[in-house]
Amino acid sequence: MISIPSTLKISLRALRVNKMRSALTMLGIIIGVAAVITMIAVGKGTSEKLSQQISTVGSNMIIVLPGSTTAGGIRGGFGTQMTLTRADAEAIERECSAVYVVAPVLNGVAQVVYSNQNWSTSVYGTTDAMLEVRDWPLFSGRNFNEQDIRNSTKVCLLGQTVVDKLFGGMDPLNQTVRIKKVPFSVIGVLDSKGQSVIGQDQDDVIFIPLTTAQKRIFGTTLPGMVRTIAVKARSADDLTRAEEQITQLLRQRHRIGPNQEDDFSVRNLTQMLDLAQQASKAMALLLAAIASISLLVGGIGIMNIMLVSVTERTREIGIRMAVGAKTWDIRLQFIIEAITLSLIGGIIGIILGIIASKLLSSFANLTTVISPFAVILSVGFSALVGIFFGFYPAYKASLLNPIDALRYE
Amino acid sequence: MNLIETSKLQKIYVLGDSEVRALDDVSVNINPGEFVAVMGPSGSGKSTFMNVIGCLDEPTSGKYLLDGIDVSKMDRDELAQIRNEKIGFVFQGFNLLSRTSALENVEVPLLYNNTPPKERGDKARQALNALGLEGREHHHPNQLSGGQQQRVAIARALVNDAPLLLADEPTGNLDTKTSVEIMELFVRLNEENKITIVLVTHETNIAAFSKRTIKFLDGKVISDRRTAQ
Numbered sequence: 001m002i003s004i005p006s007t008l009k010i011s012l013r014a015l016r017v018n019k020m021r022s023a024l025t026m027l028g029i030i031i032g033v034a035a036v037i038t039m040i041a042v043g044k045g046t047s048e049k050l051s052q053q054i055s056t057v058g059s060n061m062i063i064v065l066p067g068s069t070t071a072g073g074i075r076g077g078f079g080t081q082m083t084l085t086r087a088d089a090e091a092i093e094r095e096c097s098a099v100y101v102v103a104p105v106l107n108g109v110a111q112v113v114y115s116n117q118n119w120s121t122s123v124y125g126t127t128d129a130m131l132e133v134r135d136w137p138l139f140s141g142r143n144f145n146e147q148d149i150r151n152s153t154k155v156c157l158l159g160q161t162v163v164d165k166l167f168g169g170m171d172p173l174n175q176t177v178r179i180k181k182v183p184f185s186v187i188g189v190l191d192s193k194g195q196s197v198i199g200q201d202q203d204d205v206i207f208i209p210l211t212t213a214q215k216r217i218f219g220t221t222l223p224g225m226v227r228t229i230a231v232k233a234r235s236a237d238d239l240t241r242a243e244e245q246i247t248q249l250l251r252q253r254h255r256i257g258p259n260q261e262d263d264f265s266v267r268n269l270t271q272m273l274d275l276a277q278q279a280s281k282a283m284a285l286l287l288a289a290i291a292s293i294s295l296l297v298g299g300i301g302i303m304n305i306m307l308v309s310v311t312e313r314t315r316e317i318g319i320r321m322a323v324g325a326k327t328w329d330i331r332l333q334f335i336i337e338a339i340t341l342s343l344i345g346g347i348i349g350i351i352l353g354i355i356a357s358k359l360l361s362s363f364a365n366l367t368t369v370i371s372p373f374a375v376i377l378s379v380g381f382s383a384l385v386g387i388f389f390g391f392y393p394a395y396k397a398s399l400l401n402p403i404d405a406l407r408y409e
Numbered sequence: 410m411n412l413i414e415t416s417k418l419q420k421i422y423v424l425g426d427s428e429v430r431a432l433d434d435v436s437v438n439i440n441p442g443e444f445v446a447v448m449g450p451s452g453s454g455k456s457t458f459m460n461v462i463g464c465l466d467e468p469t470s471g472k473y474l475l476d477g478i479d480v481s482k483m484d485r486d487e488l489a490q491i492r493n494e495k496i497g498f499v500f501q502g503f504n505l506l507s508r509t510s511a512l513e514n515v516e517v518p519l520l521y522n523n524t525p526p527k528e529r530g531d532k533a534r535q536a537l538n539a540l541g542l543e544g545r546e547h548h549h550p551n552q553l554s555g556g557q558q559q560r561v562a563i564a565r566a567l568v569n570d571a572p573l574l575l576a577d578e579p580t581g582n583l584d585t586k587t588s589v590e591i592m593e594l595f596v597r598l599n600e601e602n603k604i605t606i607v608l609v610t611h612e613t614n615i616a617a618f619s620k621r622t623i624k625f626l627d628g629k630v631i632s633d634r635r636t637a638q
Contacts, residue, residue: 006520017508319504322465323565324493324521326486402465406504 002329004336011337014309025305026345028298029385033349033378034356035291040374041357043284045367050277056193056202058134058269060100060236062243064092064229064250067263083263086210086224088253092231095249098242100234103130104226106213112206113178114166121162123179123206125213126230131190133232141173141188144209152211156184159205160192182216184208239268292381298345299385306338306393317397318405331394338390339383346382350375410477412573412605413439413462418471420457420628431457432468433628441572444599445607446616449625456577458625459609463496463575464488476572493521497566501578503558505550511537511561512546518569536564540594556587563594567604574598576608580615592618 015022066083089104106125111118124130128144139160148155156177163172172186193202208217210226233242243266250264317330357368420432431454439445449455460466461473464480473481480491505514515533524532537546540560550558559579566574576595580588596618598604608619616622624632
């Protein structure tokens, strides 16, 4: 049988002879492969961006919100009734086995002043556990300690955005800022977390000790009252169990009867974000599926041209058969020609796809991730397209009768 | 031993209700080293005879031994192999691959028996040189004259050292002067290289170069004469 390099040489020559036709045939594959690569890159980019945002929220996180008020048949939203206390938070940490760490939060918006700069930002009264709950490392300085919480010291941790707005390029450590006119000493700066899933700037934030917030900044009607409780479960598998334990414990602590509605709400943030990610994955799959249809169309284009080529070269096939080409020699020649077309098209398609992905991410503000997997997949797929759509024309060629083929005009 | 030995070859085509006997009980023996002209009007069966002995077509019945091998029961690929090893073809229309150099045209039979690339080039160049085509190796068929193209085709037929050369109206597309040149080349190949040649023609002056003439009519051999030389 004929050797592969010799066949390859014959195929390349045949493709060179009809440059325009070969180029147009390849175009189908080029567009198909480029579309698949770009779509997978967009899909993967979106889902990776989401999972990055999920990790900035804090992994395995549950949020406990207070319930709603019902006054004269009018039901307020969550948080209209302050039903949670610091004691609830401590009880959750103490009694729920699936819970790893708990941070009670009392937050609000306040004007912050440093020197001649001022900025309105979210101020979170919380405990030292907050950074652990949200997987939030410090950029510099130190976290609160128990003394700060117990003594209601006037210290604060600043988010990156607040640092930018108030201090410009200066180091804020050990400086004094005033929150609602109360002076606070800056003991630490938080690392940057970027935007949240819904596009909020998570760095536009100040953390102060919970007790200080309760006494000095946000006056509360009940002592020890908090707005939310942030909880970190021990692991992803413990999330559901932690939810159940918290619900049970709080119903008991708030003396809610079996038929009464909860006066609080437990929300599993990670789960919600996982759902969002699943949706984005499904979207990516859909995009890739649509793109692969164009690859299929490109493959049919190859088959079409190969069939024309077989008819056109009937005499050549006859000559080759007369001098000793066997069935598979002829088949191989046309299959390799089809594979060469689709592989070259595939490689150009990959390059174009990568360029398109880069352009999309720089001009259309889309996150794109080019995965080696997608590249290998498209190369393999385009070779398969060549074999699949090249086989029928090759098969047809190999069945020609040498006498008829030689006489073909 | 005969190089070609056919006994009671029949080839029957069915056209609608009627049968056409393209070959009707043809028994012909050809010895190695013979130079045979096959003649006859069109439709006489001479082309069918050539196709069958060239292993391009299978007889409906009868037996055909080529170089002692029974080829009448072989499948496509086995026949291809036999053609590659034992037979060289020369056609009226040259049948060279267009947009392919003379050298590469001559190399084609060697592609299908796994001759290493280097040897392929050497053998093809030798075959071209032997036919006086030095310096034309890289010319494409459309850059060569008819006589030169036919000589490339003959080089291709000989490159595999096949013992049998089948020529189907090899001078049909050539002018008289070139026809004589090509026929003289055949005579030389037959006498010096002991190559068996079977040639189809309808021109008596071309047939005159051969040593034996077989005439066909209506699928039958009507005369088989050796010409004294």
